[in-house]
Amino acid sequence: MNKKRLIIFGIGLAVTFLIVSYLRKDAPRLFHIQGQTMGTIIYNVKYVASEVDGLDAMISQELRDFNQSLSTYISDSEISRLNKTGSLTYESKFIYPVLKASKEVFDQTRGTFDPSLGPLVQAWGFGPDKNVPNPDSAKVDSLKAVIGFGRVSFDENQVSLPTNFQLDFSAIAKGYAVDVVAELLEEKGIENYMVEIGGEVRCRGRNDQDKPWALGIEDPTVQSNEQKLMAIVRLKNLSLATSGNYRNYFEKEGKIYAHIIDPRTGYTAKHNLLSASVFASDCMTADAYATAFMVLGLEYSKEIMNAQNLDAILIYRSENGIESFVSEGIRPFLEMNNAEGELK
Ligand code: AMP
Ligand code: MG
Numbered sequence: 001m002n003k004k005r006l007i008i009f010g011i012g013l014a015v016t017f018l019i020v021s022y023l024r025k026d027a028p029r030l031f032h033i034q035g036q037t038m039g040t041i042i043y044n045v046k047y048v049a050s051e052v053d054g055l056d057a058m059i060s061q062e063l064r065d066f067n068q069s070l071s072t073y074i075s076d077s078e079i080s081r082l083n084k085t086g087s088l089t090y091e092s093k094f095i096y097p098v099l100k101a102s103k104e105v106f107d108q109t110r111g112t113f114d115p116s117l118g119p120l121v122q123a124w125g126f127g128p129d130k131n132v133p134n135p136d137s138a139k140v141d142s143l144k145a146v147i148g149f150g151r152v153s154f155d156e157n158q159v160s161l162p163t164n165f166q167l168d169f170s171a172i173a174k175g176y177a178v179d180v181v182a183e184l185l186e187e188k189g190i191e192n193y194m195v196e197i198g199g200e201v202r203c204r205g206r207n208d209q210d211k212p213w214a215l216g217i218e219d220p221t222v223q224s225n226e227q228k229l230m231a232i233v234r235l236k237n238l239s240l241a242t243s244g245n246y247r248n249y250f251e252k253e254g255k256i257y258a259h260i261i262d263p264r265t266g267y268t269a270k271h272n273l274l275s276a277s278v279f280a281s282d283c284m285t286a287d288a289y290a291t292a293f294m295v296l297g298l299e300y301s302k303e304i305m306n307a308q309n310l311d312a313i314l315i316y317r318s319e320n321g322i323e324s325f326v327s328e329g330i331r332p333f334l335e336m337n338n339a340e341g342e343l344k
Helices: 002-028 055-070 077-086 096-107 114-125 137-144 170-187 283-308
Strands: 029-037 041-047 088-089 156-158 193-197 202-203 212-217 230-235 240-243 250-254 255-258 274-280 309-320 321-326 334-336
Touching: 029 274, 029 309, 041 055, 041 170, 041 250, 055 077, 055 096, 055 170, 077 096, 096 114, 096 170, 114 137, 114 156, 114 170, 137 274, 137 334, 170 193, 170 202, 193 240, 202 283, 212 274, 230 309, 240 283, 274 283
Parallel strands: none
Antiparallel strands: 029 041, 041 193, 088 156, 193 202, 202 240, 212 230, 230 334, 240 274, 250 255, 274 309, 309 321
């Protein structure tokens, strides 16, 4: 009898344990997935939902597929093959959307966002081959003949490039990858998430403290290997991308060469803007405009923000030191950051 009771008790305990673990697995909680993509870029995915089995592997696979399509660092990627042969019938789902978004931003920014800058990017040493000498003016002039995204023709199925053209989506790829991961989460029914890849972010819904996720604005005056946030913005359903000269430049003979090139001159962009953080509903658009703003400078960027109804935080150098311009739509949501530590 005692033995029977013991068995029943044992079974009861096991069933309770199974039910509790099942309920725990199903209860919405905060999950954090971290990984590396596009070489050494770190990504963070946080979501509040019930656990989705295998999501970690799905995200890394999606990012591998993304790179195999769009990375100019992979010699047999779809984009590298397009650059070699001059034409491509799309194989992956990734190329057409990025061409379409690029054309839109190219048209809206007086051609200052231009993914056909590939040859100039290479010549300035910001492409896969870093060991190139600075181009002289004759070289820059000759390369200017093989750029201009307006001359790239594409439709829903294929793209073809004029002779010697090269496409490079570095200025939009991180933002685009953020959107791709966000879409994957939405397909899995996740409604509260934050996806961040190398500083470009998209969020939706609320965090585990039932607040909108915090988007951080970096202090552009801090050295590139450190990170300090100067402000945070809490908003539901929004993307943020930042472009800034402080993040990627090289110094040669006392001169600073930014990694952003002005397609109108063929030289690296030079003005007082230190960083542009652009908000948009999708991260690919935010990323493209952020790069264009770094070419356009403060005043033209403001004009485009008004015309396109975009919000941004522009940090610039003036006679009074470092100043920032915060567009009206963002102002009510901006909190200056005093706290150190991780954002939630
Ligand atoms: P981001 O950090 O998003 O501003 O991207 C900068 C990268 O985009 C550079 O390292 C170049 O590979 C490429 N790039 C530079 N200038 C431009 C431009 N005007 N339009 C598009 N891509 C550019
Ligand atoms: Mg960009």
